[in-house]
Amino acid sequence: MKSSRLVSILLLLQTRGRMTAAQLAEELEVSVRTVYRDVEALGAAGVPLYGDAGHAGGYRLLDGYRTRLTGLTADEAEALFLAGAPGPAAELGLGAVLAAAQLKVRAALPPELRAHADRVGGRFHLDAPGWYADAEEAPFLPEVAHAVWHSRVLDVRYRRWAEPTDVERRLEPYGLVLKAGRWYVVAGPGPRTFRVDQILRLTATDEEFTRPDGFDLAAWWTEYQRGFPARLYRAEALVRLAPGVTLPRAAVVRAQEGGWTLARVQVESVERAHGEFLRMGTSVEVLEPPELRARLAGTVAELAERYGDSAPAAAP
Template structure:
């Protein structure tokens, strides 16, 4: 709506000072011609907007002018928990609300605190996406978020590792972990986690029943993540690593590798140290350990050492 855009334009000038028509157009996602018309509308309504000519020119407000039209709408207030994560807000369809809410909050602050907030924004940035991969496509994220917010049931077509299923879900919350969105929902009397990018189809149904009494999304997620980590590693591998291999453990195996490196035994005459590394199933462990290349030798268990030796032999035959 034009009234919302005019207020956003006014708050931009108030918070950031002089801005050119091009800068305002990019912020508002409109044409420069539209900015000219909006500036004229603000001036006609009594807002003291000045145009400075020249290469360093632009539009600014008269010194000391501040608007008090800074009340938050419901959508803007609901977007505030995502402050600092504009990409996540945009995926949820709350990008515009968050931007406006932040402008209004800045406008309501005293000048000294406003300046400090600006300095923080210039110097700190949160990027929730993991390295070296694109974000998951999440075409049904906004639908899932609306169902969570409005307490609606969902009928979903979902792709699991073991095949596709159709289920009726009671959405309880959304979690962003390492750039991946997860839907926490009750299904068949159990609270389960669904990766939003694996939703193949979503249908919004009627009102959901009451949320489970005392359900705490953050507490549930923490407990579920700990159970996943505990169940992930089914065995241990004894490995002799070079100094470089020891440094690689945290990078390749995360917290498990860091723990193994910290508990490494003393180096032998060749500088190699023995570590005990938590591993998953045998096929997964073979692939993971081969990433260490010549920086590691698997000592045990015997079945894992034999599997790694077989894989290395097959590689040698292929590259002969």
């Protein structure tokens, strides 16, 4: 709708400063001609908006001009208050800031939209972590957030899953991401992703770094998620599956006698696959890799020895 688009132009110029007609058109997904017409409409309505010609030109608002948030729709007001997750904000040390900001926005809303926002706060609560995951303690999260905001280098001792597990790293933190209740810092060089709760020691430095031009945290994270399965499942196992048994990430090679199937399965590591296949009991037989088959055989032999006697061992 045109009225919504006019408010968007005002807010864009208010927050970003001078913008060209082409930039506004790209942001609003309309034609440049439409932007010209909208700018004329704003001027006719008395909005102090000026256009500068030339290479460095564009549209801008008169210095000091501010617009109130009367252009919010009911859905936008609800989304604004629903997006304000108090738990993550508190973890970042911004709980009071978030509350103050919401109070100011609420005061600027018309009465009917204020009622919508209040209803959202009373009927929806965001709780990101899963049921069966313990809360991850991330004691260095405020320091990491400070370094992200001020573009400061961090020297950290970090615990990873591969050997050697504890390593020293120099991080240029570009941004923080909260995924399923767990905080990640995206940092250069690379960039690469690090779990904040796995930082064992942190030293904040006064060294300032420069973020790469055009780095988009949201876009980078989306692409990172797309490649996650390929990074996670780096190994492969050849297995025999009992009749009717299927596995995710499994590609059937061929059918065998008795309804069994031969399949190749992507696995994260020998250690992780050992536990996953062990839980399946006699429904699966691992043929390759040899180290995984040998490890399973050793565990089964140990269990057979432990449970071989009919009576349990007497308590001491």
